[in-house]
Every structure is written in C-alpha cells, then in structure tokens.
Amino acid sequence: MDRTRIGAIDCYKRIHWYVGERKLTDLPIFPLRFLPNMDDALLRLEARGLKCVHCNGHKKYDGFAYDAKGRPSRDRFQGDVYIDFKEFYREKRRDIEPKLGTLLRTEPDRTEVEEELGRRNRKFRMDHEVDQRNSDVFLASHTEVQLLKSREQMIQSPEQLRLMCHQVIAFAFKFRKWVRLEIDYVDDIDKSAEARNSGFDDLVIFPKYRRLLVSLVDAHTSDTSRWKDIQPKDTRPLNQLDLVRGKGLGLVILLHGPPGTGKTSTAETIASYTGRPLYSITCGDLGDISFRVERSLEKHTTRADKWGCVLLLDEADVFLMRRDFKDTGRNALVSIFLRTLEYYSGILFLTTNRVGVIDEAFKSRVHIALRYPKVKLTTTLEIWKGCLDRMEKDNEFRDVKIEFDRIELMEFAEEHYQKHHKYGSTWNGRQIRNAFQTAISLGQYERTSKIKKKGLTDEEALASGKKKWRVVQLSKKNLETIAETAQDFDKYMKSVHKFPDDEIAKAEELRDDDFSESSEEEEFIVQKSSTTRRSLGRAKQPGPTSRKSGKSIATSSTPAAARSSHRLLGRNNTNSSEDNLSAEGAAQSSSNHDTDDDS
Known part of the structure; x- marks a missing residue:
C-alpha cells in the first residue's frame, strides 16, 4: 500500500512442527469458520481495514512501536507521527518495496507421494501435481484480487477490508526514525x-x-x-x-x-x-x-x-x-x-x-x-498560574486527582522569587515545570506508602471509594524541599565558577540577561499587572474552597491568584524595579475599574 494504490502481496506464515495433538484454534493460523464469535471478529477486521485505508499523513500515536524485525520498543511511545509509505520506500532500499498485485504460486510439497484425484476412475497422481492444478484454479478464479485498487474501491469491498494489514509504516518525530505502528492505536490530530x-x-x-x-x-x-x-x-x-x-x-x-x-x-x-x-x-x-x-x-x-x-x-x-x-x-x-x-x-x-x-x-x-528575557516576577507568577490551571483542567479526566491550595502555592512562588532574586538563582520556566513534576512524584509516593501500610493494592484503594485514596497532595512542604535542594546545587556551582551563570555569560560575550528595552518590557509588565489586578474584584466571590482544610482540588483559581497578586502589589520591594512598575500599572487599572463600577 502507498498513498494512492492498494494491492495484494505475498505473505508467508509458518506452523512449526509439534508432537501429538493440539486444539485447532491454538494454532497460529486456522480457518475462519472455527473462530468463536466469528461475526464480531469480522466486524472488527472491517473497521480496522477501513481505518488502515484512510491512515496517511499527520497522526498521533499512543502505543508500542516496532522495528523492521517486529521487535517492540522498550517503552510505550506517545507522540506525533507521519505515515508515508512512498517516502519510506524511497529513502530505504527500493528492492524491499513490495510488488503490489503480484502473487507467487505456493510451491508444492514433493515429499508426499500420491493423492486420489477422483473416485470413479480410481486414478492416482503425484500429490504436487494435484496442488499445482488446484493453485491454477484458485488464481484463475481470483484475478480481481491481484488488480491494484484505489482507496475508494477498497472501501466498497468489505471482504478485502478484512485482509488489510494491522500495522503501518510511519516516521516517529520523537525518535526521528521509521517505525511500524499498530493501526488500532493511531488517531487523528485534533485540529479544532x-x-x-x-x-x-x-x-x-x-x-x-x-x-x-x-x-x-x-x-x-x-x-x-x-x-x-x-x-x-x-x-x-x-x-x-x-x-x-x-x-x-x-x-x-x-x-x-x-x-x-x-x-x-x-x-x-x-x-x-x-x-x-x-x-x-x-x-x-x-x-x-x-x-x-x-x-x-x-x-x-x-x-x-x-x-x-x-x-x-x-x-x-x-x-x-x-x-x-x-x-x-x-x-x-x-x-x-x-x-x-x-x-x-x-x-x-x-x-x-x-x-x-x-x-x-x-x-x-x-x-x-x-x-527572550530572563524570567521576572510577573512572568514567574504567570507560569505558576498556567501550570496550576492545566492541572485543574486535567483533574476532570483523572481517577486520582491532584489536590493543592492555590493561594498557598502562589504565595510560595512570590516568596521564592523574592528570596532568590538578588542572588540570581530564581527558577526559569523549565525549572518551575520540573519542580511541579517532582513535587507531584513526592505526593504520589506518600499516597502509595499510606496505601501499602493499610495492606491494600492501588486497585483496592480506588475501589473503596474513599476520597483520601483518590487524591495526590501537591504541598508547599514538598516544593520547599525541592527548592532547598536546588539552592544547594546553585551554591555549589557558584563556589566552582565564583559568579552566577548570567554574569559568566555576559563576561564571555554570549548574551546579556540584564538587557532591557524599557518601553517593550514596561508595557508587558503593566498589562499583566493590570489584568491580575482586575481579577481582584472577581476574586471576592466565594468559591468552592474548603477553608476548614485550606485545600482545594483545583477548583478555585481566581481567588488564589488575586490574593497572591494583592500581596505582590502591596509589598514595597526596592530591589526589583519590575515590582514598582507592576504596582503603578495595577493602581492605575484599579482606579479605572473603581470608576467604571461607580458609573
């Protein structure tokens, strides 16, 4: 199969020798009529064949990938792929490209001696001659199978859809190489x-x-x-x-x-x-x-x-x-x-x-x-807010949800930045993401340890229906532990190099992290601060946060962000010019907002 034509190819299947008797359905190949639930199997094969016919171009995959010898990948592969048979055979050796529509005759078995051809005349012939004659009859009665067909013609033939291959050749962008994929785990890209x-x-x-x-x-x-x-x-x-x-x-x-x-x-x-x-x-x-x-x-x-x-x-x-x-x-x-x-x-x-x-x-x-400038305080808070928003959205589809206190975490984000800003060891976007992933892993370990102490398996804990087994805590305590570990590494690296990374980069004329285009960055900071400040009025609305426990399962995003921003704008920090700009922008926006409300 390529992007335009579909045809039959030769396929060799072997049943290895065995001693004694075996159940027919235990063999790797057996006649379809002996398959239990044959009708359901035929429907599945037709659906898979139809999917295979339409399977080309940009797709996504979630499953195991296979190499040319059929060996599966060590880990489950998830990512974008591009299915293009023609490009694969063009880049690889052309001699391995199958010849569509050309079927080879099955070689007769000459080890058998004779077989009865008819009953009336009791005539016997060599067995391979009988096989050859039957092969001629089969090929003559199935000439249309050998003809190349378009995708539209294949769709109209359920019998041939059942014979479509169960794997496709695709280029995996993650591995940057050609792999074989199972049709059942290939899906369309959401381009809405x-x-x-x-x-x-x-x-x-x-x-x-x-x-x-x-x-x-x-x-x-x-x-x-x-x-x-x-x-x-x-x-x-x-x-x-x-x-x-x-x-x-x-x-x-x-x-x-x-x-x-x-x-x-x-x-x-x-x-x-x-x-x-x-x-x-x-x-x-x-x-x-x-x-x-x-x-x-x-x-x-x-x-x-x-x-x-x-x-x-x-x-x-x-x-x-x-x-x-x-x-x-x-x-x-x-x-x-x-x-x-x-x-x-x-x-x-x-x-x-x-x-x-x-x-x-x-x-x-x-x-x-x-x-792309160095991550400042306003940008840091936006990144934290975006990570929490994504976790809140993903919680809708998880059996085990991530529980966190948004207000507490946003306050920690600000405190961490203020503490490390003067030392040049604040977290960038990738470090913030890594900190979240590590904190979630710590929370998952704590949950698993508690389940094991109760003598339960993970399946039994979920089946119990208890809420405490269905949440993973994303706590400030775990983030503080991660921050301390990161700080120790930063201190060690500073003792080795004597200067922070940004100063070394500037000294070696690689980049200037302190470079600032005032008009561009002030506009961005003021806009972000104004947006956050305007959410202060909406933040006063009561949300579904349990004040008894101080925790929420990612449901009250606006109140937390507003409170954290309020603390940010109300704090007088002479070490950060960005904070002053944020305060001015927020104050101006707040004044305009109050005027609109009064009118």
Whole structure:
C-alpha cells in the first residue's frame, strides 16, 4: 500500500512442527469458520481495514512501536507521527518495496507421494501435481484480487477490508526514525480552533512577539498553500523577491535568550497553532563532518518541506558560530548551513542561548530574531498560574486527582522569587515545570506508602471509594524541599565558577540577561499587572474552597491568584524595579475599574 494504490502481496506464515495433538484454534493460523464469535471478529477486521485505508499523513500515536524485525520498543511511545509509505520506500532500499498485485504460486510439497484425484476412475497422481492444478484454479478464479485498487474501491469491498494489514509504516518525530505502528492505536490530530489556540494562548511572551509570530506564520502558510495549488508557469509566490528563482522562500526565525524562557515552547505551540507537525532536530542528528552534515541537512529539510512541518533546530550554536580562519572544519559547517537557509522554503526555528557567538552572515538570513528575557516576577507568577490551571483542567479526566491550595502555592512562588532574586538563582520556566513534576512524584509516593501500610493494592484503594485514596497532595512542604535542594546545587556551582551563570555569560560575550528595552518590557509588565489586578474584584466571590482544610482540588483559581497578586502589589520591594512598575500599572487599572463600577 502507498498513498494512492492498494494491492495484494505475498505473505508467508509458518506452523512449526509439534508432537501429538493440539486444539485447532491454538494454532497460529486456522480457518475462519472455527473462530468463536466469528461475526464480531469480522466486524472488527472491517473497521480496522477501513481505518488502515484512510491512515496517511499527520497522526498521533499512543502505543508500542516496532522495528523492521517486529521487535517492540522498550517503552510505550506517545507522540506525533507521519505515515508515508512512498517516502519510506524511497529513502530505504527500493528492492524491499513490495510488488503490489503480484502473487507467487505456493510451491508444492514433493515429499508426499500420491493423492486420489477422483473416485470413479480410481486414478492416482503425484500429490504436487494435484496442488499445482488446484493453485491454477484458485488464481484463475481470483484475478480481481491481484488488480491494484484505489482507496475508494477498497472501501466498497468489505471482504478485502478484512485482509488489510494491522500495522503501518510511519516516521516517529520523537525518535526521528521509521517505525511500524499498530493501526488500532493511531488517531487523528485534533485540529479544532480550541486545540490550536490552547497552547499558544498559554504561552507567556511579549504581545508584540505574539502578533509578529502569528502574522508571519499565517502569511507564509497561506502563500505556500496557494503556491502549491497552481502551476509553476502561472505566477510566482508572493514572497518570491529574490533575483534567483526558488531562493529565499522560507521563513527563518531565531529565538535567543537564557535557558528556560520559552524558546522551544514557542516553536512547539506555533506548530500546534498551524496544525503542522513539529520536526525537531539537534546538532547530534546532523553530525560534525561536513559531507555528513550536508547529506543529513538535505534529508531532514526535504522531508520537513514535503510534509509541511515546522522545523526546529534546537541549540543551533555549532552551525551559527562565527567563522575563524584557523578552523576550516567549522567554517565548512557554517557555510553549508548558510546555503541551506537560503534555499529552504519551509518554516524554520533556530534556538540558542549563546547568541553572542553567531556569525554576522546569519543576520541577513534570519527573517526575525526575538529576544527572550530572563524570567521576572510577573512572568514567574504567570507560569505558576498556567501550570496550576492545566492541572485543574486535567483533574476532570483523572481517577486520582491532584489536590493543592492555590493561594498557598502562589504565595510560595512570590516568596521564592523574592528570596532568590538578588542572588540570581530564581527558577526559569523549565525549572518551575520540573519542580511541579517532582513535587507531584513526592505526593504520589506518600499516597502509595499510606496505601501499602493499610495492606491494600492501588486497585483496592480506588475501589473503596474513599476520597483520601483518590487524591495526590501537591504541598508547599514538598516544593520547599525541592527548592532547598536546588539552592544547594546553585551554591555549589557558584563556589566552582565564583559568579552566577548570567554574569559568566555576559563576561564571555554570549548574551546579556540584564538587557532591557524599557518601553517593550514596561508595557508587558503593566498589562499583566493590570489584568491580575482586575481579577481582584472577581476574586471576592466565594468559591468552592474548603477553608476548614485550606485545600482545594483545583477548583478555585481566581481567588488564589488575586490574593497572591494583592500581596505582590502591596509589598514595597526596592530591589526589583519590575515590582514598582507592576504596582503603578495595577493602581492605575484599579482606579479605572473603581470608576467604571461607580458609573
């Protein structure tokens, strides 16, 4: 099967020798009429065959992957895949591509001596001659099976749908290799407006960046779609401004800034926003020898462009590095990458936290470069709020829910930032996410330990119906333990390097984390503070939080966020200019809000 045609192929099945008798249905292959519940099995096979016929393009998968020898992956695989039989056989050896519609005759067994052909004349013939004659009759009566069919023709034939394969060949973006997947665990990508916008709306970046990204990606996507629907001789794409045809058609975006500020997340959410697969590669996938890098780059970019992927080259420092006449090997890598950027026609994101080392030639190859500043207090609170909101949403579908006190955790987020801000050891976005994951794991361990002390299994605890067995505590205490451990590591690293990471990066001319464009950042801080302050009026509404225990199962989000923001805005901190800006913006917004209420 490829993307357009479906046909029969030869398939060898073997029943190994065994001693004695066995039940017929215990054999790996047996006639269908002996199968219990045959009608139900036929319906399942038809449904699976119909799914296989429509299974191509960008999909998602949740199950085990298999290699060419049928060996399953060690862990369950969950992620995006792209099903393309034609591309698989083009990249691999063409001699392994099956010949559709060509059936080989089963070889007769010459070890048997004779078989009775008829009863009246009692004529006997060699057994292999009988098999050959029966094979001729079968092939003559099933000529239509050998004909190649379109997908529409296959849908109209339930008998042939039952014979469709149970696995498909797909490219797993997580592994960046071809694998075999079970049809039953392949599903469509949710490309609804809500699914497309959910991740991008939660991304904490400057509003100006959001507008730029959306406009550029939308324009490139629509222009590419229009260009593919017309003939090359009709017109040229709208973005074809280069003198050389086919050059400069891509969209190259450079994202730079400290680690954990949302660079990779931006590329991921843009891919989700456009409904395209994210094709992420690293320098390790490309190699470090010039001819191998060129070959790998061509393979990955061709594949990504054909499938309409958002290509992400994470930590692209090696290929962006400034050229040096003493290092010809590195110069060759940079030159290869520069040429690739010129002729790539898709969407390419480059991320780096060492922007100071990039070659000046890349400045003209990049359509837009976005700086991601160090995570400040307002951004920190937004990230914490987003994590708690996602847990609250996921609790609706969990048997074991995550219980937390939002007010307490938001207060801890502010206190942790204020405590570590002057030492330069505040958490970035990735560290906040890791802290949540670790705290949840600690809570899960505490729950499991209590269940074992009661002599119960996890299934028995859930079946009991008791609430205490259906919650995992996300506590401030566990987060404090994680923060202390992280602080010990930061202190040790500072004793080794003598300076914080941001100061080292600035001294080595890699980046300047303290750089600030006042108008841009003030606007973002004031907008965020004003939004949080406006929620103060809504926060006074009573929520379903149990004040007796001080806990909630992720149901009262607004009151907690408002109280935490109120403490933030009411605190006088001379060490953070951002807090003063937040207070001014919030006070102005509060004044406007009060005026509107009075009117």
